[in-house]
Amino acid sequence: MARITVKGVSEIKGPLIVVEGVSGIQMGEYLVVNLENQPSRKGRVLAIEEEKVIILLYQGTYETERDEIETEFYGRTMQLFVSETMIGRIFNSLGEPLDGLPNIYSDDYRDVNGTPINPTSRIYPKNYIETGISTIDIMNTLVRGQKLPIFTGAGLPNNQLIGQIVRQAKITEQDGSEKFAIVFGAMGLTMDDYIYFQRLFKETGTLNKVIMFSNLASDSAAERLLTPRMALTTAEYLAFDKDYHVLVILSDITNYCQALREISVALETVPSRKGFPGYMYSDLASIYERAGIVEDSEGSITMIVNLTMPNDDITHPIPDLTGYITEGQIILDRSMHNRGIYPPIDVLGSLSRLMKDGIGEGFTRKDHPSLSDQLYASYAEGLDKRSLAEVIGRKELNRRDQVLLSFADKFEEVFVNQGNEHKTIEQSLELGWSLLSQLPETELTKVSEDLIKTFMKSKEENML
Amino acid sequence: MSKTLEEGARIVSIKGSTVQAKNLSSYRMGEITFVGEERLIGEIIAIEREIATIQVYEPLEGLRINDPIYPTGKSLSAELGPGLLANIFDGIQRPLETIKDITKSAFIERGIQTNALDRNKKxxxxxxxxxxxxxxxxxxxxxxxxxxxxxxxxxxxxxxxxxxxxxxxxxxxxxxxxxxxxxxxxxxxxxxxxxxMHEWPVRIARPFLRKMPVQEPLITGQRIIDMFFPITKGGTAAIPGGFGTGKTVLMHQLSKWSNADVVIYIGCGERGNEMTDVLIGFPKLMDPHTKNPLMARTILIANVSNMPVAAREASIYMGITIAEYFRDQGFNVLLTADSTSRWAEALREISGQLEEMPVEEGYPAYLGARLANFYERAGRIIALGSPYREGTINITAAVSPAGGDFSEPVTANTKRFVKTFWGLDPTLANRKHFPSINWFTSYSGYIEVIEEWALESGLEDWGRYRQELFTILQKDNELQHIVELIGSKALPADEQLILLIADIIKTGFLQQSAFHPVDSFCPIEKQMRMMKHILLFYNRANILIKNGCPISLLNSLKSVQILKRMKEDVPNENLMQLNKIEDYIHSEMEELGSKYGYRV
CATH class of the missing domain: 2.40.50.100 (RNA polymerase II/Efflux pump adaptor protein, barrel-sandwich hybrid domain)
Incomplete structure (x- = not known):
């Protein structure tokens, strides 16, 4: 397709420019704006009205001169050259190298927007990933091919948790027969966080397995809209064409959504809640739904997303819409963090939707489903008793309530608060049973007598 | 630009998921047109002088101004005939398996045209x-x-x-x-x-002879629904709940176990893996009413969240039209839509692109009217033609309120048109109490109809049992407020008994595991007898308490454990075991009575 070049624009507004008097331009077309004495900028056609072509410039419009702008339309949508040689490299949101090494040249290229996976081609994710963290492995099991966000608040140790997962998680078979890569999409990250992740990858020896797409807080917001798409286009290539197990880490989706709002306001779209555009659900879905496993491919895309809840508000549109798309969520809890519990995972609010098919006999262990149900139920009751005790005092509780309350305390103290230690699934299950042994058998309505006989340790053998 | 192209129908603007075109040979609202050289499928949704606005069911990338528009002269229609059952379609009735055969890839490419029904199959x-x-x-x-x-x-x-x-x-x-x-x-x-086969335009309700009042319940095998908040065949129900409250699992349960003849499951803007779960799971399951494979009565319509938003809008109409086709044959059809909020959001998105004046939270003013239109296509009817046939359509629709707030426009408007409301409760869901239907905010508008049916079907105790259990739960709710202040120790024994019984009802009766092989589906007879046994225990215990028996003795009875676990321990094929439980409760109570000298 021939390139078309136009000199001069009719409007410049925020990140948008409008080019008139040009025909044959495609919706979504990729373009480059050449400027005098400045590096060129890249853009995309957002809408076409008769002769007016509305364009989003990823690096903004500051210091552009209306009559000097030379827009070069490429006659195609934005594409990313993909190759296995990307592994170990660092790029910006446009796919340009930031590590001083040469560009990627490849015969393979992909449209960055991707296409939806046919539901009949999906393989339902079933293989659990051992993260070494009890509250995740036992209570909210992560499954290969799952998309799971971490709902966090400012100042909570979400990055530390992701670090621990990267360090401990067994995503591939341990015999090394399977290929593994991490694709990291940094969206509006502060320099500190960025350095943390780089150090993490270096420390864990995964640096040579990481592909980083980096958009820092100081980079353009418009460009941020591309970061996850670049990351996922690369991940899809590696997983579905090259059979890699890919762990995609996106951080932080809140920054992405804010960029989306910024651009939608510039486009004068009708806002819905809190000024976010009505299409935010669809837009987020076009990112999250790219995780998964498909037929005729050995690979998988597992997605872990950092999401900072504005003001710790889980009903805010960003966590709310995310929760409706992702397969569960891990919620970090401020009060637990303040009590020094790490990882401060809010067990009751967290959820893994794919857990039910990935645990139990043939997967983890046959007692796992019942055990986790029982821990959930008893812990929930224990927490009720704690709020009761806050009113009437611990001593006023009846015997049963006291037992449940001390169970909840113990649960948080030893099960949740595991620190940076790696626990195997077996160890976590054992710990769960030791906790249950503190309860009278009448409380154990979710575990069958058979399971109790097989797995409950006598008081002497108890780990606690 | 060649002269002929200028004169032909062509695109003049492109925005979001709509294009505008002029020089059309005819301007008919709702006409299906092919857009661009790739012939993307679109539908005319607005006409202003010579400009027609077309909503396109596929992504618009690559379209240009002046690209051609091809009319079809047809409205968006469903193909109705053999081949619908056990199939999975997208929102505009393209079979996903066929798309897979055409693309030879795991992804849905653009511009694929295929018939809904296989033209070669005999x-x-x-x-x-x-x-x-x-x-x-x-x-x-x-x-x-x-x-x-x-x-x-x-x-x-x-x-x-x-x-x-x-x-x-x-x-x-x-x-x-x-x-x-x-x-x-x-x-x-x-x-x-x-x-x-024949075709029918999806946005127009299929005609019938007469609407009739609803009569009998849809048996779902879910205790809290069948016993507490039942729905009739031909009835409507909404299931609102924030994320993680178990909407989708409940929708799956309804489609699996309901005694409908045909089930149409619309995955409207939801997760891809959930549709795959249904696709993989249903063929392995057996319909408990006919013992045939579940898939043999099921039709799936999948327009997952990252598929084009315009097709999501169409998927609801596609589903209900297929439902009407089976209703007209005299079947009882259950349509489950997950989720109507995503459909409403699609309306909002398209309305925004048309620059219509928004009302609440950006939704268009006609949101209520569209919802009403949809729910009114449910019901029990006498079909046209001979022989005489009665058919029903049930609509059970999930609603995903933003922030879990039931006052938002979609939930509020839906409440106006549905008779049954199963409100999902995040506090129940958080403690893994499923189905997380809250028994105080939920309601059923069909109680009277079903009471009548129960009388005729030998379930004359249903109304009474239901009321008694409700009363206990209600009292428990009041007592919980007191317990929160002073603890349960301070309550009199009879009130502590209420707490115990309410706990049995919640754990042993209302909670139902969708993933437990026995508990997933509970036959009506078992449901009734479970209620009976709980009430038996309550009445006996009440007498003991009145005779001075301390509550701690009752709390530690084995009967309590048995009642809490009978849902899983008593196999559905062998309800005789329930007799043993009844005997056991009697004997344990009598033993307690005689040991301590209380009269039972």
Whole structure:
């Protein structure tokens, strides 16, 4: 397709420019704006009205001169050259190298927007990933091919948790027969966080397995809209064409959504809640739904997303819409963090939707489903008793309530608060049973007598 | 630019998921047009002078100004005939399996055109023996039948608008959906061939003879629904709940276990993996009512969240039209839509692109009207044509309120049009109490109808049991407020007993595991007897308490454990075991009584 070049624009507004008097331009077309004495900028056609072509410039419009702008339309949508040689490299949101090494040249290229996976081609994710963290492995099991966000608040140790997962998680078979890569999409990250992740990858020896797409807080917001798409286009290539197990880490989706709002306001779209555009659900879905496993491919895309809840508000549109798309969520809890519990995972609010098919006999262990149900139920009751005790005092509780309350305390103290230690699934299950042994058998309505006989340790053998 | 192209129908603007075009040969609202050289599928949704706005069911990337528009002269229609069952379609009825065969990839590419029904497959057609040459055929008359799956014999009916004399009808044999099986002569003397399939525009409700009041319950096998908040065949229900409250699992449960003849499951803007779960799971499951594979009665419509938003808008209409087609054959159809909020959001998105004036939270003013239109297509009817047929459509629709707030526009508007409301409660869901239907905010508008049905069906105790359990839960709720202040120790024994019984009801009766092989589906008889046993225990215990028996003795009875676990421990095929439980409760109570000298 021939390139078309136009000199001069009719409007410049925020990140948008409008080019008139040009025909044959495609919706979504990729373009480059050449400027005098400045590096060129890249853009995309957002809408076409008769002769007016509305364009989003990823690096903004500051210091552009209306009559000097030379827009070069490429006659195609934005594409990313993909190759296995990307592994170990660092790029910006446009796919340009930031590590001083040469560009990627490849015969393979992909449209960055991707296409939806046919539901009949999906393989339902079933293989659990051992993260070494009890509250995740036992209570909210992560499954290969799952998309799971971490709902966090400012100042909570979400990055530390992701670090621990990267360090401990067994995503591939341990015999090394399977290929593994991490694709990291940094969206509006502060320099500190960025350095943390780089150090993490270096420390864990995964640096040579990481592909980083980096958009820092100081980079353009418009460009941020591309970061996850670049990351996922690369991940899809590696997983579905090259059979890699890919762990995609996106951080932080809140920054992405804010960029989306910024651009939608510039486009004068009708806002819905809190000024976010009505299409935010669809837009987020076009990112999250790219995780998964498909037929005729050995690979998988597992997605872990950092999401900072504005003001710790889980009903805010960003966590709310995310929760409706992702397969569960891990919620970090401020009060637990303040009590020094790490990882401060809010067990009751967290959820893994794919857990039910990935645990139990043939997967983890046959007692796992019942055990986790029982821990959930008893812990929930224990927490009720704690709020009761806050009113009437611990001593006023009846015997049963006291037992449940001390169970909840113990649960948080030893099960949740595991620190940076790696626990195997077996160890976590054992710990769960030791906790249950503190309860009278009448409380154990979710575990069958058979399971109790097989797995409950006598008081002497108890780990606690 | 060539002159001819300037004159032909062409695109003048492109924005979001809509294009505007001019120079169309005709401007008909709702007409399906092909857009661009790739022939993307679109529908005319607004006309302003010579400009038509077309909503396109596929991504618009790559379209240009002046690209051609091809009219079809047809509205968005469903193909209705053999081949729908056990199939999975997208929102505009393209079979996803066929798309996979065409693309040879795991992804849905653009511009794929395919028929909904397989044109090559031969179906074994049996003509209606009562039909004779020269007889008048009207819309809805039975022409014959095709045994489509193990569960469903599809009735081949004359399309609703037909009227004429039967000239010929084919013999029993193998036919494709487009081969003529009968010819009729219409009043204007023109001949019309009838085929196994016909088409119907999805945005128009199919006609019927008469609406009828609803009569009997839809048995779902879910205790809190069947016993507390039942729905009738032909009834409507909304399931609102924030994320993680178990909407989708409940929708799956309804589609799996309900005693409907045909189930249409619309995955409207939801997760891809959930549709895959249904696709993989349903063929392995058995319909507990007919013992046939579940898939044999199921039709899936999948327009997952990252598929084009315009097709999501269409998927709801596609689903209900297919439901009406089976209703007209005399079946009871259950339509589950997950989730109508995503559909409403699609409306909002398209409305925004049309620059319509938004009302609440950006939703268009016609949101309520569209919802009403949809829910009114449910109900119990007498179908057109002979033989006499009654059919029903149930709509159970999930609503995903933003931030879990039930006052938002979609939930609030839905509440106006549905009679049953199963409000999901995040506090219940957080403690893994599923189904997380809150028994205080939920309601059913069909209690009276079902009470009547229960009387005729030998379930005369249903109303009483339900009321008694409710009263206990209600009292428990009041007592919990006191307990929160002073603890349960301070309550009198009879009130502590209420707490114990309420706990049994919540754990042993209302909680139901969707993933437990026994508990997933609970037959009506078992449901009734479970209530009976709980009440038996309550009444006995009450007498003991009145005679001075301390609550701690009752708390530690084995009966309590048995009652909490009978849902899983008593197999559905062997309800005799429930007799033993009854005996056990009696004996344990008597033992307690005699040991401590209390009279039972």
């Amino acid at each position: 179906w074994s057609f049996v003509p209606n023996p009562d039909l004779k040459q020269g007889e008048i055929i009207r819309g809805g008359d039975q022409i014959g039948s095709v045994k489509e799956t193990e569960s469903i014999e599809t009735m081949i009916i004359a399309p609703p608008y037909i009227h004429g004399h039967l000239l010929e009808i084919q013999d029993k044999g193998e036919y494709t959906v487009t081969e003529p099986i009968a010819v009729i002569k219409k009043q204007d003397n023109r001949k019309e061939e009838l085929k196994l």
